[in-house]
Amino acid sequence: MTIQREAFGTLDDGQPVDCYTLTNESGMEARIMTYGGTLLSLRVPDRDGHLADVVLGFDALAPYLGEHPYLGGIIGRYANRIAGGSFSLDGRIYQLTQNEGPNQLHGGELGFHRQLWRALPQKTRNADQLVLHYLSRDGEEGYPGDLHVEVIYTLTSRNELRVDYHAQTDRPTVINLTHHAYFNLGGGETILDHVLTLTAERYLPVDGLLIPTGELAPVADTPMDFRMPTTIGSRIHEQDAQLLRASGGYDHCWALDSNTGILAAELYDPGSGRRLHVYTTQPGVQFYSGNFFDGSVVGKGGRVYGKYAGLCLEPQHFPDSPNQPDFPTTVLGPHDFYQHSTIYAFDVA
Ligand code: GLA
Numbered sequence: 001m002t003i004q005r006e007a008f009g010t011l012d013d014g015q016p017v018d019c020y021t022l023t024n025e026s027g028m029e030a031r032i033m034t035y036g037g038t039l040l041s042l043r044v045p046d047r048d049g050h051l052a053d054v055v056l057g058f059d060a061l062a063p064y065l066g067e068h069p070y071l072g073g074i075i076g077r078y079a080n081r082i083a084g085g086s087f088s089l090d091g092r093i094y095q096l097t098q099n100e101g102p103n104q105l106h107g108g109e110l111g112f113h114r115q116l117w118r119a120l121p122q123k124t125r126n127a128d129q130l131v132l133h134y135l136s137r138d139g140e141e142g143y144p145g146d147l148h149v150e151v152i153y154t155l156t157s158r159n160e161l162r163v164d165y166h167a168q169t170d171r172p173t174v175i176n177l178t179h180h181a182y183f184n185l186g187g188g189e190t191i192l193d194h195v196l197t198l199t200a201e202r203y204l205p206v207d208g209l210l211i212p213t214g215e216l217a218p219v220a221d222t223p224m225d226f227r228m229p230t231t232i233g234s235r236i237h238e239q240d241a242q243l244l245r246a247s248g249g250y251d252h253c254w255a256l257d258s259n260t261g262i263l264a265a266e267l268y269d270p271g272s273g274r275r276l277h278v279y280t281t282q283p284g285v286q287f288y289s290g291n292f293f294d295g296s297v298v299g300k301g302g303r304v305y306g307k308y309a310g311l312c313l314e315p316q317h318f319p320d321s322p323n324q325p326d327f328p329t330t331v332l333g334p335h336d337f338y339q340h341s342t343i344y345a346f347d348v349a
Contacts, residue, residue, distance in 0.1 A: 009061030047273030073113025182310030192233030249291030
Protein backbone atom coordinates (compact mmCIF):
# COMPACT_ATOMS: atom_id res chain seq x y z
CA MET A 1 0.00 0.00 0.00
CA THR A 2 1.36 3.40 -0.91
CA ILE A 3 0.25 7.03 -1.08
CA GLN A 4 2.02 9.48 -3.33
CA ARG A 5 1.56 13.19 -3.71
CA GLU A 6 2.28 15.27 -6.78
CA ALA A 7 1.49 18.79 -7.96
CA PHE A 8 -1.54 19.00 -10.25
CA GLY A 9 -1.45 22.66 -11.27
CA THR A 10 -2.61 25.92 -9.75
CA LEU A 11 -5.92 27.73 -9.46
CA ASP A 12 -6.43 31.16 -11.05
CA ASP A 13 -5.60 32.77 -7.68
CA GLY A 14 -2.29 30.91 -7.54
CA GLN A 15 -3.22 28.29 -4.96
CA PRO A 16 -1.57 24.94 -5.66
CA VAL A 17 -3.65 21.83 -6.30
CA ASP A 18 -2.27 18.44 -5.31
CA CYS A 19 -3.06 14.97 -6.57
CA TYR A 20 -2.76 11.94 -4.29
CA THR A 21 -2.40 8.43 -5.64
CA LEU A 22 -3.50 5.53 -3.45
CA THR A 23 -2.40 2.07 -4.56
CA ASN A 24 -3.14 -1.30 -3.00
CA GLU A 25 -1.23 -4.59 -3.27
CA SER A 26 -3.30 -5.87 -6.18
CA GLY A 27 -2.48 -2.74 -8.14
CA MET A 28 -5.86 -1.03 -7.82
CA GLU A 29 -5.22 2.68 -7.88
CA ALA A 30 -7.28 5.77 -7.00
CA ARG A 31 -6.13 9.31 -7.84
CA ILE A 32 -7.78 12.18 -6.01
CA MET A 33 -7.08 15.89 -6.32
CA THR A 34 -7.61 18.54 -3.69
CA TYR A 35 -9.72 20.71 -6.02
CA GLY A 36 -13.26 19.48 -5.47
CA GLY A 37 -11.93 16.39 -3.70
CA THR A 38 -12.28 15.00 -7.20
CA LEU A 39 -11.68 11.36 -8.04
CA LEU A 40 -9.50 11.74 -11.14
CA SER A 41 -9.09 8.09 -12.00
CA LEU A 42 -9.78 4.65 -10.63
CA ARG A 43 -7.89 1.72 -12.08
CA VAL A 44 -9.38 -1.70 -11.41
CA PRO A 45 -8.67 -5.16 -12.86
CA ASP A 46 -10.86 -6.94 -15.42
CA ARG A 47 -11.40 -10.71 -15.46
CA ASP A 48 -7.93 -11.22 -17.00
CA GLY A 49 -6.29 -9.01 -14.40
CA HIS A 50 -5.81 -6.04 -16.75
CA LEU A 51 -6.10 -2.71 -14.99
CA ALA A 52 -8.07 0.09 -16.63
CA ASP A 53 -9.55 3.39 -15.57
CA VAL A 54 -13.30 3.03 -14.92
CA VAL A 55 -14.28 6.67 -14.27
CA LEU A 56 -14.71 9.59 -16.66
CA GLY A 57 -12.70 12.78 -16.23
CA PHE A 58 -9.94 14.94 -17.64
CA ASP A 59 -6.15 14.52 -17.89
CA ALA A 60 -5.30 17.99 -16.53
CA LEU A 61 -6.60 20.57 -14.08
CA ALA A 62 -7.67 23.27 -16.59
CA PRO A 63 -10.85 21.59 -17.92
CA TYR A 64 -11.99 20.88 -14.34
CA LEU A 65 -11.95 24.66 -13.77
CA GLY A 66 -14.28 25.21 -16.73
CA GLU A 67 -17.85 24.06 -17.33
CA HIS A 68 -18.33 20.33 -16.92
CA PRO A 69 -21.00 18.04 -15.49
CA TYR A 70 -19.51 17.49 -12.00
CA LEU A 71 -17.06 14.82 -13.20
CA GLY A 72 -15.81 12.89 -10.16
CA GLY A 73 -16.44 15.62 -7.59
CA ILE A 74 -17.67 15.71 -4.03
CA ILE A 75 -21.11 17.29 -4.10
CA GLY A 76 -22.42 19.61 -1.37
CA ARG A 77 -23.69 21.40 0.57
CA TYR A 78 -26.83 19.93 -0.93
CA ALA A 79 -26.57 17.29 -3.65
CA ASN A 80 -29.25 17.29 -6.35
CA ARG A 81 -32.05 19.83 -6.64
CA ILE A 82 -33.76 22.25 -4.28
CA ALA A 83 -36.94 23.61 -5.88
CA GLY A 84 -36.97 27.36 -6.39
CA GLY A 85 -33.49 27.43 -4.84
CA SER A 86 -35.08 28.16 -1.49
CA PHE A 87 -36.34 26.52 1.68
CA SER A 88 -37.54 27.57 5.09
CA LEU A 89 -35.96 26.51 8.35
CA ASP A 90 -37.06 27.54 11.85
CA GLY A 91 -39.45 30.10 10.37
CA ARG A 92 -36.88 31.80 8.14
CA ILE A 93 -36.70 31.59 4.37
CA TYR A 94 -33.27 30.99 2.86
CA GLN A 95 -32.65 32.00 -0.73
CA LEU A 96 -29.89 30.00 -2.34
CA THR A 97 -28.06 30.70 -5.57
CA GLN A 98 -30.05 29.36 -8.52
CA ASN A 99 -27.91 27.59 -11.09
CA GLU A 100 -30.44 25.45 -12.96
CA GLY A 101 -33.32 27.68 -14.01
CA PRO A 102 -35.20 28.55 -10.83
CA ASN A 103 -33.66 25.64 -8.92
CA GLN A 104 -30.40 25.00 -7.23
CA LEU A 105 -28.45 21.96 -8.42
CA HIS A 106 -25.52 20.37 -6.59
CA GLY A 107 -24.82 23.17 -4.12
CA GLY A 108 -24.84 26.10 -6.55
CA GLU A 109 -22.24 27.77 -8.77
CA LEU A 110 -19.44 27.16 -6.32
CA GLY A 111 -20.48 23.92 -4.71
CA PHE A 112 -18.02 21.70 -2.84
CA HIS A 113 -16.82 20.26 -6.16
CA ARG A 114 -15.40 23.73 -6.93
CA GLN A 115 -13.65 24.27 -3.59
CA LEU A 116 -10.09 23.55 -2.58
CA TRP A 117 -9.92 20.89 0.14
CA ARG A 118 -7.15 20.49 2.69
CA ALA A 119 -5.64 17.02 2.46
CA LEU A 120 -4.00 14.75 4.98
CA PRO A 121 -2.81 11.31 3.88
CA GLN A 122 -2.78 8.65 6.57
CA LYS A 123 -2.23 4.94 6.95
CA THR A 124 -4.34 2.52 8.93
CA ARG A 125 -3.44 -1.11 9.54
CA ASN A 126 -5.23 -2.40 6.42
CA ALA A 127 -5.61 0.60 4.22
CA ASP A 128 -4.42 3.93 2.92
CA GLN A 129 -6.59 6.95 3.47
CA LEU A 130 -6.85 10.48 2.23
CA VAL A 131 -8.61 12.76 4.70
CA LEU A 132 -10.05 15.91 3.14
CA HIS A 133 -11.33 18.95 5.03
CA TYR A 134 -13.40 21.88 3.89
CA LEU A 135 -14.97 24.72 5.87
CA SER A 136 -18.11 26.00 4.20
CA ARG A 137 -18.78 29.45 5.63
CA ASP A 138 -22.12 30.77 6.83
CA GLY A 139 -23.92 32.27 3.83
CA GLU A 140 -21.95 30.38 1.18
CA GLU A 141 -24.30 29.82 -1.78
CA GLY A 142 -27.06 30.98 0.58
CA TYR A 143 -26.81 28.28 3.26
CA PRO A 144 -26.84 29.10 6.98
CA GLY A 145 -24.12 28.05 9.39
CA ASP A 146 -20.38 27.43 9.31
CA LEU A 147 -20.15 23.81 8.22
CA HIS A 148 -16.99 21.78 8.84
CA VAL A 149 -16.84 18.91 6.39
CA GLU A 150 -14.53 15.92 6.36
CA VAL A 151 -14.50 13.39 3.54
CA ILE A 152 -12.27 10.35 3.87
CA TYR A 153 -11.31 8.24 0.87
CA THR A 154 -10.03 4.78 1.81
CA LEU A 155 -8.59 2.23 -0.59
CA THR A 156 -8.67 -1.21 1.00
CA SER A 157 -6.76 -4.37 0.17
CA ARG A 158 -10.07 -5.94 -0.92
CA ASN A 159 -10.39 -3.59 -3.92
CA GLU A 160 -12.88 -1.31 -2.25
CA LEU A 161 -12.94 2.45 -2.43
CA ARG A 162 -14.73 3.69 0.63
CA VAL A 163 -15.95 7.27 1.09
CA ASP A 164 -16.88 8.48 4.58
CA TYR A 165 -18.62 11.81 5.06
CA HIS A 166 -18.63 13.72 8.36
CA ALA A 167 -19.91 17.23 9.09
CA GLN A 168 -20.74 19.59 11.94
CA THR A 169 -22.46 22.97 11.89
CA ASP A 170 -22.74 25.86 14.33
CA ARG A 171 -26.30 26.74 13.22
CA PRO A 172 -29.16 24.65 11.88
CA THR A 173 -28.69 24.00 8.17
CA VAL A 174 -29.53 21.41 5.53
CA ILE A 175 -27.00 18.97 4.15
CA ASN A 176 -26.84 16.26 1.51
CA LEU A 177 -23.38 15.09 0.48
CA THR A 178 -22.64 12.68 -2.32
CA HIS A 179 -20.07 11.64 -4.87
CA HIS A 180 -20.37 12.28 -8.59
CA ALA A 181 -18.11 9.65 -10.18
CA TYR A 182 -19.18 8.61 -13.68
CA PHE A 183 -18.53 4.92 -14.17
CA ASN A 184 -17.90 3.08 -17.40
CA LEU A 185 -16.56 -0.33 -16.46
CA GLY A 186 -15.63 -1.48 -19.96
CA GLY A 187 -14.28 1.64 -21.65
CA GLY A 188 -16.87 1.39 -24.47
CA GLU A 189 -18.69 4.31 -26.08
CA THR A 190 -21.69 3.97 -23.78
CA ILE A 191 -22.84 2.19 -20.65
CA LEU A 192 -26.01 0.84 -22.33
CA ASP A 193 -24.71 -2.74 -22.19
CA HIS A 194 -23.96 -2.57 -18.45
CA VAL A 195 -26.26 -4.63 -16.25
CA LEU A 196 -27.70 -2.82 -13.26
CA THR A 197 -29.46 -3.98 -10.12
CA LEU A 198 -30.97 -1.55 -7.59
CA THR A 199 -32.33 -2.81 -4.27
CA ALA A 200 -35.33 -0.54 -4.39
CA GLU A 201 -39.04 -1.26 -4.64
CA ARG A 202 -39.83 2.43 -5.08
CA TYR A 203 -38.48 5.48 -6.85
CA LEU A 204 -39.26 9.20 -6.85
CA PRO A 205 -41.10 10.37 -9.98
CA VAL A 206 -40.13 13.88 -11.07
CA ASP A 207 -41.79 16.88 -12.70
CA GLY A 208 -40.58 18.62 -15.85
CA LEU A 209 -37.74 20.31 -13.92
CA LEU A 210 -36.62 17.01 -12.37
CA ILE A 211 -38.01 17.93 -8.94
CA PRO A 212 -39.61 14.96 -7.14
CA THR A 213 -43.40 15.17 -7.11
CA GLY A 214 -43.36 13.89 -3.52
CA GLU A 215 -44.71 10.48 -4.43
CA LEU A 216 -42.77 7.27 -3.75
CA ALA A 217 -43.99 5.18 -6.68
CA PRO A 218 -43.60 1.42 -7.07
CA VAL A 219 -41.04 0.44 -9.72
CA ALA A 220 -43.08 -2.65 -10.65
CA ASP A 221 -44.21 -2.66 -14.31
CA THR A 222 -42.15 0.43 -15.18
CA PRO A 223 -38.73 0.91 -16.86
CA MET A 224 -37.54 1.93 -13.37
CA ASP A 225 -37.63 -1.68 -12.19
CA PHE A 226 -34.04 -2.80 -11.55
CA ARG A 227 -34.85 -5.27 -8.78
CA MET A 228 -33.50 -8.00 -11.03
CA PRO A 229 -30.25 -7.52 -13.01
CA THR A 230 -31.28 -5.56 -16.12
CA THR A 231 -29.33 -4.27 -19.09
CA ILE A 232 -29.50 -0.48 -18.90
CA GLY A 233 -30.19 -0.03 -22.62
CA SER A 234 -33.04 -2.52 -22.70
CA ARG A 235 -35.78 0.00 -21.81
CA ILE A 236 -34.02 3.37 -21.93
CA HIS A 237 -35.53 4.36 -25.29
CA GLU A 238 -39.12 3.60 -24.26
CA GLN A 239 -41.66 6.40 -24.67
CA ASP A 240 -42.06 6.65 -20.94
CA ALA A 241 -42.98 10.06 -19.48
CA GLN A 242 -40.35 9.81 -16.72
CA LEU A 243 -37.54 8.80 -19.09
CA LEU A 244 -38.52 11.54 -21.55
CA ARG A 245 -38.46 14.18 -18.83
CA ALA A 246 -34.83 13.25 -18.17
CA SER A 247 -33.93 13.75 -21.83
CA GLY A 248 -34.36 10.10 -22.77
CA GLY A 249 -32.81 8.26 -19.88
CA TYR A 250 -32.54 7.79 -16.16
CA ASP A 251 -31.97 10.71 -13.79
CA HIS A 252 -34.01 9.69 -10.78
CA CYS A 253 -33.67 8.86 -7.13
CA TRP A 254 -34.54 5.36 -5.97
CA ALA A 255 -35.69 4.92 -2.39
CA LEU A 256 -33.50 2.12 -1.08
CA ASP A 257 -35.30 -0.70 0.69
CA SER A 258 -32.92 -0.33 3.62
CA ASN A 259 -30.27 2.17 4.60
CA THR A 260 -28.34 0.07 7.05
CA GLY A 261 -25.28 -0.15 4.84
CA ILE A 262 -26.62 -3.04 2.78
CA LEU A 263 -26.21 -3.40 -0.95
CA ALA A 264 -27.73 -0.46 -2.82
CA ALA A 265 -26.62 -1.22 -6.35
CA GLU A 266 -24.74 -3.71 -8.47
CA LEU A 267 -23.26 -2.78 -11.81
CA TYR A 268 -21.79 -5.39 -14.13
CA ASP A 269 -20.00 -5.07 -17.44
CA PRO A 270 -20.27 -8.41 -19.28
CA GLY A 271 -17.49 -7.47 -21.69
CA SER A 272 -14.69 -6.94 -19.17
CA GLY A 273 -16.21 -8.92 -16.31
CA ARG A 274 -15.77 -5.94 -13.99
CA ARG A 275 -18.42 -5.71 -11.33
CA LEU A 276 -19.16 -2.94 -8.86
CA HIS A 277 -21.19 -3.28 -5.69
CA VAL A 278 -22.29 -0.06 -3.98
CA TYR A 279 -23.09 -0.17 -0.26
CA THR A 280 -24.38 2.88 1.55
CA THR A 281 -25.97 4.26 4.69
CA GLN A 282 -27.95 6.78 2.63
CA PRO A 283 -31.71 6.37 2.08
CA GLY A 284 -31.58 6.90 -1.68
CA VAL A 285 -29.46 6.53 -4.77
CA GLN A 286 -29.65 8.83 -7.79
CA PHE A 287 -29.03 6.84 -10.95
CA TYR A 288 -28.10 9.17 -13.79
CA SER A 289 -27.37 7.49 -17.12
CA GLY A 290 -25.39 10.33 -18.71
CA ASN A 291 -28.28 11.53 -20.88
CA PHE A 292 -27.07 15.11 -21.07
CA PHE A 293 -23.68 14.31 -22.58
CA ASP A 294 -23.83 15.71 -26.12
CA GLY A 295 -20.26 15.41 -27.32
CA SER A 296 -19.22 18.83 -26.03
CA VAL A 297 -17.13 17.36 -23.21
CA VAL A 298 -13.77 15.99 -24.36
CA GLY A 299 -12.29 13.84 -21.65
CA LYS A 300 -9.21 11.75 -20.95
CA GLY A 301 -7.10 10.84 -23.93
CA GLY A 302 -9.18 13.14 -26.16
CA ARG A 303 -12.24 10.93 -25.85
CA VAL A 304 -15.47 12.69 -26.77
CA TYR A 305 -18.16 11.96 -24.19
CA GLY A 306 -21.41 11.37 -26.04
CA LYS A 307 -24.83 10.47 -24.70
CA TYR A 308 -24.67 7.64 -22.11
CA ALA A 309 -20.81 7.73 -22.03
CA GLY A 310 -20.85 7.05 -18.29
CA LEU A 311 -23.29 6.69 -15.44
CA CYS A 312 -23.54 7.98 -11.91
CA LEU A 313 -24.77 6.09 -8.88
CA GLU A 314 -25.02 8.84 -6.28
CA PRO A 315 -25.99 7.65 -2.81
CA GLN A 316 -27.82 10.54 -1.17
CA HIS A 317 -30.86 11.83 0.66
CA PHE A 318 -33.89 12.52 -1.49
CA PRO A 319 -33.75 15.58 -3.77
CA ASP A 320 -35.59 18.66 -2.56
CA SER A 321 -36.03 17.23 0.95
CA PRO A 322 -35.86 20.71 2.55
CA ASN A 323 -39.20 21.45 0.82
CA GLN A 324 -40.75 17.99 1.22
CA PRO A 325 -41.87 17.41 4.80
CA ASP A 326 -42.67 13.73 4.13
CA PHE A 327 -39.10 12.90 3.06
CA PRO A 328 -36.46 11.89 5.64
CA THR A 329 -35.05 15.09 7.11
CA THR A 330 -31.81 16.66 5.87
CA VAL A 331 -31.66 19.23 8.67
CA LEU A 332 -28.43 19.25 10.66
CA GLY A 333 -28.36 21.05 14.01
CA PRO A 334 -25.40 22.34 16.03
CA HIS A 335 -25.57 19.32 18.34
CA ASP A 336 -25.74 16.77 15.52
CA PHE A 337 -22.91 14.87 13.88
CA TYR A 338 -23.48 14.18 10.19
CA GLN A 339 -22.13 10.80 9.20
CA HIS A 340 -22.59 8.72 6.04
CA SER A 341 -20.56 6.08 4.27
CA THR A 342 -20.50 4.60 0.81
CA ILE A 343 -18.39 1.67 -0.35
CA TYR A 344 -17.61 0.99 -4.00
CA ALA A 345 -16.47 -2.64 -4.02
CA PHE A 346 -14.94 -4.08 -7.21
CA ASP A 347 -14.54 -7.67 -8.31
CA VAL A 348 -15.00 -9.70 -11.49
CA ALA A 349 -17.57 -12.23 -12.60
C1 GLA B 1 -26.80 15.07 -11.74
C2 GLA B 1 -28.16 15.48 -12.07
C3 GLA B 1 -28.32 15.45 -13.55
C4 GLA B 1 -27.24 16.22 -14.25
C5 GLA B 1 -25.91 15.72 -13.82
C6 GLA B 1 -24.81 16.53 -14.42
O1 GLA B 1 -26.63 13.76 -11.54
O2 GLA B 1 -29.14 14.71 -11.45
O3 GLA B 1 -29.57 15.99 -13.89
O4 GLA B 1 -27.35 17.57 -13.94
O5 GLA B 1 -25.80 15.75 -12.45
O6 GLA B 1 -24.98 16.73 -15.78
